Amino acid sequence: MPIALLALTLSAFAIGTTEFVIVGLIPTVAADLGIGLPSAGLLVSLYALGVAVGAPVLTALTGKMPRKALLLGLMALFTLGNLLAWQAPSYESLVAARVLTGLAHGVFFSIGSTIATGLVPKDKAASAIAIMFTGLTVALVTGVPLGTFIGQHFGWRETFLAVSALGVVALAGSWIFVPRDIRHAAPATLAQQARVLAEPRLLLVYAKTAIGYGGSFIPFTFLAPILTEVSGFSAGTVGWVMLIYGVSVAVGNIWGGKLADRLGPIPALRIIFALLAAVLLLFTFTAPHPWLALATVLLWGAVAFGNVPGLQVYVVKQAEHFAPQAVDVASGLNIAAFNLGIAAAAWAGGLIVTHAGLMHTPWIGALVVLVSLALTHWSGLLDRRQGMPVRSNRVATAGH
Numbered sequence: 354m355p356i357a358l359l360a361l362t363l364s365a366f367a368i369g370t371t372e373f374v375i376v377g378l379i380p381t382v383a384a385d386l387g388i389g390l391p392s393a394g395l396l397v398s399l400y401a402l403g404v405a406v407g408a409p410v411l412t413a414l415t416g417k418m419p420r421k422a423l424l425l426g427l428m429a430l431f432t433l434g435n436l437l438a439w440q441a442p443s444y445e446s447l448v449a450a451r452v453l454t455g456l457a458h459g460v461f462f463s464i465g466s467t468i469a470t471g472l473v474p475k476d477k478a479a480s481a482i483a484i485m486f487t488g489l490t491v492a493l494v495t496g497v498p499l500g501t502f503i504g505q506h507f508g509w510r511e512t513f514l515a516v517s518a519l520g521v522v523a524l525a526g527s528w529i530f531v532p533r534d535i536r537h538a539a540p541a542t543l544a545q546q547a548r549v550l551a552e553p554r555l556l557l558v559y560a561k562t563a564i565g566y567g568g569s570f571i572p573f574t575f576l577a578p579i580l581t582e583v584s585g586f587s588a589g590t591v592g593w594v595m596l597i598y599g600v601s602v603a604v605g606n607i608w609g610g611k612l613a614d615r616l617g618p619i620p621a622l623r624i625i626f627a628l629l630a631a632v633l634l635l636f637t638f639t640a641p642h643p644w645l646a647l648a649t650v651l652l653w654g655a656v657a658f659g660n661v662p663g664l665q666v667y668v669v670k671q672a673e674h675f676a677p678q679a680v681d682v683a684s685g686l687n688i689a690a691f692n693l694g695i696a697a698a699a700w701a702g703g704l705i706v707t708h709a710g711l712m713h714t715p716w717i718g719a720l721v722v723l724v725s726l727a728l729t730h731w732s733g734l735l736d737r738r739q740g741m742p743v744r745s746n747r748v749a750t751a752g753h
Contacts, residue, residue, distance in 0.1 A: 403455020
């Protein structure tokens with residue numbers, strides 16, 4: 354395995370950590386900056402919006418740049434964004450730092466796969482991409498709980514300083530080990546992406562992705578205050594709960610992929626969305642009881658991201674049929690839909706907290722996930738009417 358691939362994996366780890374660590378720090382940030390929980394929740398929303406905009410738009414605009422130069426520039430921008438968050442004197446400056454970091458995130462994962470495949474022989478391409486994306490999984494398992502621990506014990510600013518240090522190491526590794534002459538095809542133009550967005554069947558997939566993840570992130574954005582204010586956990590325990598959640602997510606990803614392989618994406622997505630809605634509804638009743646809340650969070654992690662493989666395989670399957678000239682574009686836009694769902698959910702969750710209260714977020718999130726389940730069922734009916742196969746022979750790499 355080329356050591357340059359490890360540099361990419363470390364970059365993915367740092368980026369995954371900074372995206373999700375804010376969830377565990379929301380109460381701390383809100384108290385320190387003198388803002389409400391809904392305003393703190395927007396730090397999740399606006400970051401995800403930066404990712405959703407950065408991925409398609411900035412990737413198209415930077416298409417002619419050499420890959421190594423672009424990679425180094427992105428990691429420098431990522432590090433700068435986290436340093437600005439570390440020193441942010443106000444809520445507004447912290448928001449700006451999060452948006453800046455989100456823009457770097459979006460472009461990194463758009464170009465990261467092509468860089469990873471350029472480092473290995475063609476028959477190792479899928480493995481190279483999978484290795485790079487393990488950085489995200491490891492971030493959920495270790496980076497997020499460790500960052501939450503640092504924030505709870507030393508201050509939330511020190512969490513961003515630690516992530517900045519990771520960014521510097523990843524930048525140095527990429528500068529030293531990533532070769533300069535990485536070949537790449539020009540990314541899709543904005544016009545090509547717009548043509549994909551004009552295809553109704555692909556829009557249906559993007560709606561499932563955005564709504565399904567949105568339902569989960571309505572309560573997940575405010576998981577830390579729920580755990581402290583409703584479940585009665587201490588602030589220091591939240592990091593351990595996030596660790597349990599991250600381990601469960603890693604297991605759920607594997608389980609979700611195997612389920613999609615065995616049953617096909619639509620049957621697998623029906624099962625996972627139904628389970629996710631049930632777990633969110635259950636959390637409404639178990640949250641006041643610490644051990645039951647912990648068990649529910651464990652179940653939540655197992656299904657929260659288990660639909661990633663199925664959704665990515667399904668969007669490729671639909672693109673092969675309805676937009677065969679733009680399969681990669683269609684797959685990339687599904688990642689943008691994922692982040693649009695997060696952005697909308699964190700904003701909607703803030704409104705729910707403001708006008709109804711924290712414990713209305715889980716059951717409302719469950720209802721939103723049921724909408725995605727209905728859209729999944731509709732997709733299956735349309736596929737059967739058109740005689741499309743249940744399974745796709747093409748394997749898609751999941752990530753975000």
